[in-house]
Amino acid sequence: QKQLRILMRNNGYHDSVYINAAKIFQGIYTRKPKDRAGVRYGDDSLNPMLTFQDEYSQRLSYELAFSALKYQDLLEEILLDSCAYPCYSIPDELTSLLVVMLYDLQDRKFKAREIFDEDKPVEEVQEVEHYLYSFKIKLAAALARYRIKHDALSIRSFLPESLKKQEQRTSAMPLFVWINTFKISFQDVFSDLKNKGFSRVESVSDLDHYTYCVDQQCHDVLMFPSSLKEELLNFDLFTDCKLLLQ
Numbered sequence: 001q002k003q004l005r006i007l008m009r010n011n012g013y014h015d016s017v018y019i020n021a022a023k024i025f026q027g028i029y030t031r032k033p034k035d036r037a038g039v040r041y042g043d044d045s046l047n048p049m050l051t052f053q054d055e056y057s058q059r060l061s062y063e064l065a066f067s068a069l070k071y072q073d074l075l076e077e078i079l080l081d082s083c084a085y086p087c088y089s090i091p092d093e094l095t096s097l098l099v100v101m102l103y104d105l106q107d108r109k110f111k112a113r114e115i116f117d118e119d120k121p122v123e124e125v126q127e128v129e130h131y132l133y134s135f136k137i138k139l140a141a142a143l144a145r146y147r148i149k150h151d152a153l154s155i156r157s158f159l160p161e162s163l164k165k166q167e168q169r170t171s172a173m174p175l176f177v178w179i180n181t182f183k184i185s186f187q188d189v190f191s192d193l194k195n196k197g198f199s200r201v202e203s204v205s206d207l208d209h210y211t212y213c214v215d216q217q218c219h220d221v222l223m224f225p226s227s228l229k230e231e232l233l234n235f236d237l238f239t240d241c242k243l244l245l246q
């Protein structure tokens with residue numbers, strides 16, 4: 001299960017994740033004046049129902065939607081510059097899906113998606129994916145031109161300074177984790193973490209790599225280095241809800 005989740009993140013997501021991410025993005029994308037809106041989004045007056053397979057898929061959907069939001073201007077520019085947009089075979093109602101799938105495609109360096117277990121195909125996702133992949137060379141070229149024009153090493157360089165500082169603050173904060181004492185005891189948690197190669201330290205200032213410490217005020221709260229978030233969430237302690245990320 002752990003390996004499958006890592007592969008899913010590195011090689012694309014299930015169709016349901018893209019659909020849910022598109023629905024989330026549809027509700028949060030930055031609205032622009034009609035005279036400056038080069039890309040049109042469908043009617044968002046309805047509140048679409050979100051159906052998640054599990055908590056992990058839910059988190060992936062929100063992460064993908066908010067990643068697309070951060071780079072909305074860049075993604076729209078790539079679509080327009082590559083002439084992948086406007087596309088008369090894809091209605092405005094699927095523009096949000098087009099944008100979130102474009103973000104994921106460029107994040108995978110325009111490589112084809114791979115799915116390693118059974119995934120119920122969604123027709124709209126298959127259609128948008130096929131369309132984007134048919135434009136992958138032009139899309140990659142448009143991104144390269146944009147980076148050259150702005151002398152940027154990566155797309156993160158296009159983030160506003162306020163967002164960069166916010167991300168830096170977030171990455172510097174430790175992860176706060178609750179011990180679910182209904183499912184596991186403190187000692188079993190400590191023993192399991194030790195078997196996984198973790199060392200217990202005395203304070204937050206001592207956190208480094210595979211270490212954790214116990215909160216001095218709340219003894220059922222553990223703190224980990226933020227750099228371990230993805231790895232931690234794939235541990236059975238988290239997937240079995242014995243530890244809960246705050």
